Amino acid sequence: MQAIQSTFDDLGTPLAEVTFVVVDLESTGGSPAQCGITEIGAVKVRGGEVLGEFQTLVNPAEPIPAFISVLTGITDAMVADAPRIDSALPAFLEFASGSVLVAHNAGFDISFLKAAASRTGTPWPGFDVLDTLQLARQLVVRDEAPNHKLGSLAVLFGARTTPDHRALHDARATVDVLHGLIERVGNLGVHTLEELASYSSRVTPAQRRKRFLADPLPHAPGVYLFKDGTGRVLYVGTSRDIRARVRTYFTASEQRSRMAEMVRLAHVVHPVVCQTALEAQVRELRLIDEHRPRFNRRSKDGHRVMWVKLTRERFPRLSIVRQVKDDGAHYIGPFRSRVTAQAAVDAVHEVVPLRQCTQRLSGHESACALADMGRCGAPCTGAQSEGDYASVAADCAEIFAGNARPGAELLRARLEELASQERFEDAARVRDRFLHLVRGAARAQRLAPLVRTREVVAARAQDGGGWELVTIRHGRFAGTALSPRGADPMVHVRTLQATAEEVAPPAPGLPAALTEETEILLRWLESPGVRIVELDGSWTCPVGGAGSVRHELEPAVASAHEAVGFDHDVPTERPRRHGLRRAG
Structure with missing residues (x-):
């Protein structure tokens, strides 16, 4: 097979051209919010050569604890005439400008620098940050070093400076560790900053060697299909830039372990260029449904949905079905699983006393436990007439057809009843089931008008x-x-x-x-x-439909603090980020 030489624009920034500033700090303690910096040491390197060094003691404006002085050798007397952080930090930031910051256990050092910038009102640049500790954990095994501490790695990589908890010395040792780690990833096919940013030991050399599959792909929005040697589709994805996205499968820290196997089997990547992101979404969905690729997990069962049906018979009941028929019955859905469909059925039974038996009724059967509990009018025994039962079925049909407000009021009454009995867990379970019901009803009410148009x-x-x-x-x-x-x-x-x-x-x-x-x-x-x-056509949705009730219920269900209720805020959590990241 003929090798294809890509341009540097395609490959990214060669590591030999990246300016790294390796930084280390000493401080009065471990909390950035409460402790101060006592020393900053940094080494600027590019292409394996040292371009400059930065070192300064810092007066933390507080006494240095004795155990810290023993550890670092830095005493109150040594920092008495040193600059304060409000002048030391800008000097360091000027030295590090335009570089990638590197530190061992970078979260510690960067958090102190950012806290100092916040306290002094100093703008924090958006540095990229590389953590040699995280990288070492992927590249250095226990047989080589007892742990991933800086001292152990310095011995492994033959650092010319022994780390001793003085900032500049530790930064110099980290430089040699960085170069040793870069040499290792270079042997695995990682040669650019972008590849290093996404490096993972789970991405094998065999994966990286298949980067040529992305070379003929266009820088355009659309869908891409990984195919094996027989032309069978292995995986379908979509991106605003097909070529850039496909390249990540060969260089990225791919969290999905099955992707390594997919790439191993792949022989070609076929692009489908689309004019818009919406077109790409739709084509991806259809291609997944058509080919059922073994490595796609979503949308492979688009036709396997469930519906909840209010049957057409003398005494209607609820049934979970796979198809909607033109039989005059009421349907809601679709539901993506039988579990959620069953939850919707259970929700109706909580607020509407429909029968739950499945046989045809003659009026001479024996009553079940639900009748004794007042949860069913017992039409099976003749205790409830067909006309009286029809009004019960009409309440259910109204929820299905679009007016969810009566059902919501029934739910409120049921929740108040359970709350008065201090059955808060039961109340929460009833409310959650009702949400599945209104989701299905809202979905049906939203889809139907567009389908008819x-x-x-x-x-x-x-x-x-x-x-x-x-x-x-x-x-x-x-x-x-x-x-x-x-x-x-x-x-x-x-x-x-x-x-x-x-x-x-x-x-x-x-x-x-x-x-x-x-x-x-x-x-x-x-x-x-x-x-x-x-x-x-006519594209409408009922004002009092299930969608409005759904918007009231969802925040309550999402709340982790209340057992019952309709109006609560949804808590949010910012995702954590790892590896090479933006420190800003």
Whole structure:
């Protein structure tokens, strides 16, 4: 196989051209918020050569604890005439400007520097940060060193300076450790800053050698398909830049372990260029549904959804079914699993006393325990007439058809009853089940109008001018086009309508596409800035429908602090970041 020489623009920044500033600090303790810096030491290197050094003691404006002085050798007398941090920090930042910061256990040093910047009102630059401790944990095994402390690594890599808890000495030792680690990853095919940023020991040399598969791919938005030697699709993905995204499978710290096996089997990557991100989403979904790639986990079972049906019989009941039929019955859904569908059924039974038996009733059967509990009117025994039962079934049908407010009031009453009995866990369980119910009802109420609509043409302004145009027919993506800046968009609208896919009306209650595709289109239509250009049909949603109740219930269910209720804030948590990161 002929090797393909990529350009440096494709590969990234060669490590030999990166300026690293290796920094180490000494402090009065371990808390950045409460302790001060006593010494800063740093070494600037590029291409294996030392370009300069920085060292200064710092007066922390507080006594240095005795055990810290014993550890570092830095005493109160040594720092008495040293500069304060408000002058030492700007000097260091000027020295480190434009570089990648490196430290051993970088979280400690960077947190102290950022805390000092915050206290002194000094702007903090957005440094990239490399942690030699994290890198060593992936490259150095226990047989080579007893641990990953700086002292042990300095011995392993033959550092010319012995670390001794003085900042500059430790920084010099870290430089040699950094160079030793870079040499190791170089032998594994890592030669650029971007590759080092995403390095993981789980990415094998065999994976990295397959980077050539990305070379012929376009820098364009769309879908990409990994295929094996027989042409079978292994994996389908989407990206705003196909080539850049595919390259990460061969260089990135890939958290999904199955991807290593996928790349090992891959022989070619096939691109499908798309005009817009929406088109790429839809095509990815359809390709996954068509090929069922073994390494995709999402959207492979788009047709395997569940619906909850209110049956058409003398005494209607709830049933979980896989298909919607044109039989006059009421349906809600789809639900992505039988578990969530069953939760919706249980929620209806909590607030509406429908029968739960499955046999046909003659009026002469024996009553079950639910009748004794007052949870069913016992039409099986003749205790409840067909007319009286019909009013009960009508309450359920109203929830299914669009008016969820009566059901919500029934839920409130049930929650108050349980709360008065101090059955708070039961109340929370009832409320959570009801959320599954209103989610299914809301989904049905949102999907149905779009599915019934023969055509929707919508537009959204592009950042650089012009319009993104989309045609949707019976809930299916039928086509897209871009109207350039300054052009008459209606000319492109007419062309799009003439060339878009013809979509036949689907069977009643069913979309003409995967349910997930219709939901993607709904989210796009409801996103800010989208305008309806033409509408052939009636696209509406009930004001008092399940969607409004869903928006009230979801925050309550998400709250971890309350057992019952409708109005609580949803807690959020910022994700943690690891490896080479932005320190700003």
